[in-house]
Amino acid sequence: xxxxxxxxxxxxxxxxxxxxxxxxxxxxxxxxxxxxxxxxxxxxxxxxxxxxxxxxxxxxxxxxxxxxxxxxxxxxxxxxxxxxxxxxxxxxxxxxxxxxxxxxxxxxxxxxxxxxxxxxxxxxxxxxxxxxxxxxxxxxxxxxxxxxxxxxxxxxxxxxxxxxxxxxxxxxxxxxxxxxxxxxxxxxxxxxxxxxxxxxxxxxxxxxxxxxxxxxxxxxxxxxxxxxxxxxxxxxxxxxxxxxxxxxxxxxxxxxxxxxxxxxxxxxxxxxxxxxxxxxxxxxxxxxxxxxxxxxxxxxxxxxxxxxxxxxxxxxxxxxxxxxxxxxxxxxxxxxxxxxxxxxxxxxxxxxxxxxxxxxxxxxxxxxxxxxxxxxxxxxx
Numbered sequence: 063x064x065x066x067x068x069x070x071x072x073x074x075x076x077x078x079x080x081x082x083x084x085x086x087x088x089x090x091x092x093x094x095x096x097x098x099x100x101x102x103x104x105x106x107x108x109x110x111x112x113x114x115x116x117x118x119x120x121x122x123x124x125x126x127x128x129x130x131x132x133x134x135x136x137x138x139x140x141x142x143x144x145x146x147x148x149x150x151x152x153x154x155x156x157x158x159x160x161x162x163x164x165x166x167x168x169x170x171x172x173x174x175x176x177x178x179x180x181x182x183x184x185x186x187x188x189x190x191x192x193x194x195x196x197x198x199x200x201x202x203x204x205x206x207x208x209x210x211x212x213x214x215x216x217x218x219x220x221x222x223x224x225x226x227x228x229x230x231x232x233x234x235x236x237x238x239x240x241x242x243x244x245x246x247x248x249x250x251x252x253x254x255x256x257x258x259x260x261x262x263x264x265x266x267x268x269x270x271x272x273x274x275x276x277x278x279x280x281x282x283x284x285x286x287x288x289x290x291x292x293x294x295x296x297x298x299x300x301x302x303x304x305x306x307x308x309x310x311x312x313x314x315x316x317x318x319x320x321x322x323x324x325x326x327x328x329x330x331x332x333x334x335x336x337x338x339x340x341x342x343x344x345x346x347x348x349x350x351x352x353x354x355x356x357x358x359x360x361x362x363x364x365x366x367x368x369x370x371x372x373x374x375x376x377x378x379x380x381x382x383x384x385x386x387x388x389x390x391x392x393x394x395x396x397x398x399x400x401x402x403x404x405x406x407x408x409x410x411x412x413x414x415x416x417x418x419x420x421x422x423x424x425x426x427x428x429x430x431x432x433x434x435x436x437x438x439x440x441x442x443x
Contacts, residue, residue, distance in 0.1 A: 064161055066092045066096070066157065066161075067161045067163055068190075069089070070089045070188070070189040070190045071089055071090060071091055071092045072091075072092045072154070072157055072158065072161070072163075073089075073167070073170050073189035073190065073193065074088070074089040074090065074091040074092070074185075074186055074189050075091040075092050075094075075154050076154070076167070076170060076171055076174060076189075077089075077091070077174060077182065077185035077186035077189055078174065078182050078185075078186075079182070079183065079186050080179045080180075080182055080183070081179070081180070081183065082183045082186070083183060083245035083246045083247075084245075085246065085247065086183060086187055086245070086246040087187065088183065088186040088187045089186060089187060089188075089189060091186075092154070092157065094151065094152060094153060094154065094157075095150050095151060095152045096150070096151045096157060097148050097150050097151075098148060098150075098151070099148050154167075166193060169193065169196065170189065170192070170193050173185070173192055173193070173196075173199050176199070176200055176203070177199075177203060178203065178207070181203060181206065181207075181242055183246070184238070184241065184242060184246075187246070188238075191238065195235060195238065198231050198234065198235060200226050201224070201226045201227040201228075201231040201235075202231065202235045202238055202239055202242070203242070204224045204225065204226065204227050205222065205224065205227055205231070205232055205239050206239050206242035206243050208222065208224060209239070209243045209262055210243055213262075213263060214262075214263030215262075215263055215264065216263055216264075216265060217264065217265060218264065218265045218267075219232050219233075219259065219264050232255075232258075233255050236252045236255065236258040237252045239258075240252050240258065240261070240262070243262065248261075249261050268292035268293065268294060269292065269293045269333070269337050270290055270291065270292055270293070271290070271291060271292075271293055271296050271327060271328075271337060271338075272288070272289070272290040272315070272327070272328045272330075273288075273289055273290075273291075273296070273315075273325055273326065273327045273328070274287055274288050274289075274315055274316065274318070274325070274326050274328075275287050275289075275303075275324075275325055276305075276307075276318065276319070276320050276321040276322075276324035276325060276326055277303070277320065277321060277322050277323050277324050279323075280301065280302040280303050280304075280323045280324075282296075282299045282301035282303065282325065283299075288316075293337050293340055293341065296341055297340055297341045297342060297343070299343070300343065301325065301343070302323065303323050303324060303325045303347060304322075304323040304324075304347055304348060305321055305322075305323060305324045305325070305347065305348045305350070305443055306324070306325045306326070306327060306344060306347055306348070306349045306350070307321070307324070307325070307326045307327070307349075307350045307351075307352060307376065307440075307443070308326075308327045308329045308334060308338065308349065308350070308351045308352065308366070308373075309326060309327070309328060309329060309352050309353075309428065310328075310329050310330070310334070310352070310353045310354060310359070310362070310428060311328075311427075311428050311429045312328055312330075313429055314352070314428055314429055314436075315327070315328040317433070317436075318436070318440065319436065319437050319440040319441075321440055321443060324443070329351075329353075329362075332362060334362065334366065335362065335365035335366045335368065335369050335370075336365075336369070338366070338369070338370065339369030339370060344370055344372075345370060345372060348372070348374070348443070349370055349372055349373045349374070350373070350374050350375070350376040350443065351363050351366050351367075351373050351374070351375055351376065351378075352375070352376040352377050352378065352428055353375075353378060353428060354425060354426065354427045354428050355377075355378050355382065355383045355411075355415075355425065355426040355428075356393050356396075356415060356423075356424070356425030356426070356427075357393060357396040357397040357398065357412065357415050357416060357425075358393070358396075358397045359378060359425075359428075360378070360397075360401060360404060360408060360411075360412040360415075361397040361399065361401060363375055363378065363403075363404065363408065364401035364402065364403045364404055365403075367403035367404075368402075368403050371403075375405075375408060376439055376443075377428070377431060377435070377436070377439050378408065378411075379407065379408075379411065380407070380410075380411050380414075382426070382431065382435065383411070383420075383424075383426050384420075385435070386426050386430065386431060386432070387420075389426060389430040389431075390420075390421070390424050390425065390426055391424075391425050391426070391427060391430075392421075392422060392423050392424065392425060393423040393424075393425045394423075396415070396416060396423055398416055
């Protein structure tokens with residue numbers, strides 16, 4: 063009987079099916095009376111473990127909540143014995159009591175009661191998920207209902223002013239909200255809150271970029287050196303810089319040497335290519351990407367060059383790697399894929415890293431490169 067609960071079939075018994083959207087698979091409900099086969103003692107066990115077998119049979123015969131089906135089994139030493147072979151549950155209530163889920167069942171019934179008919183199909187398709195949502199269910203229903211009547215609202219989720227609704231409910235249950243809005247066929251994968259916001263017409267927090275001016279005479283924001291702005295704001299600037307270095311480590315940005323008409327941008331990981339690709343003026347300046355010498359660093363460089371073809375790498379070469387052998391670390395997991403935008407030298411180094419030419423999953427993080435080497439590289443720019 064426990065499987066009937068964990069599969070959702072038992073709760074599906076209580077989920078009304080008014081209208082089911084196309085392509086939605088509902089959970090088949092448990093049918094009553096429900097027969098559970100009992101694994102009883104074999105003929106051999108009746109003979110060798112008779113007392114245990116008798117106690118087992120007595121427990122089932124005296125159990126409450128279900129009827130017992132028995133059959134006669136012959137034994138050479140004991141003659142014919144009546145052995146329980148199945149338990150029969152006549153009602154949903156008896157089944158719930160047997161699995162010890164009376165409180166959960168009552169909670170689910172309450173959730174069913176508060177669900178409008180147009181959304182009740184979801185109860186039948188995902189009964190355990192609804193039970194898990196629990197107290198948030200009313201808020202989930204409210205947001206889904208509001209979105210159906212307010213497509214493309216162009217407000218922040220924070221501005222949705224509904225009873226019992228706050229941003230955390232939407233963040234936690236965006237998949238369910240999307241399914242309810244689109245009748246079981248969400249328009250995209252809701253892997254992130256930003257994806258949900260884009261799909262349903264909410265405004266998203268603007269992506270932000272932090273940069274540091276390396277030449278006060280050409281600082282994009284006069285008088286300010288270390289600045290954080292939205293990507294849109296950075297794209298609207300018309301800086302007089304000629305050289306831009308993108309780094310992955312914050313301290314590398316803070317410590318980067320002074321550079322005439324220069325700017326250093328903190329890329330902050332995998333988001334850098336997509337964010338910086340939207341900044342048009344970067345195509346008109348010298349852009350250098352300085353990342354870790356590991357497979358992920360080259361994967362980011364590859365994506366960076368896909369959106370900014372003028373990007374050159376900095377300190378991501380074989381000589382720099384071999385010069386810092388005493389500072390190597392190990393990648394937890396390598397990024398192994400076809401990188402189409404690397405130069406021949408970069409591609410060969412990437413292939414050597416994937417092949418473990420110098421050891422298992424070797425990496426050199428940019429902050430471990432000696433600062434004298436960094437200073438020399440900056441001077442060459």
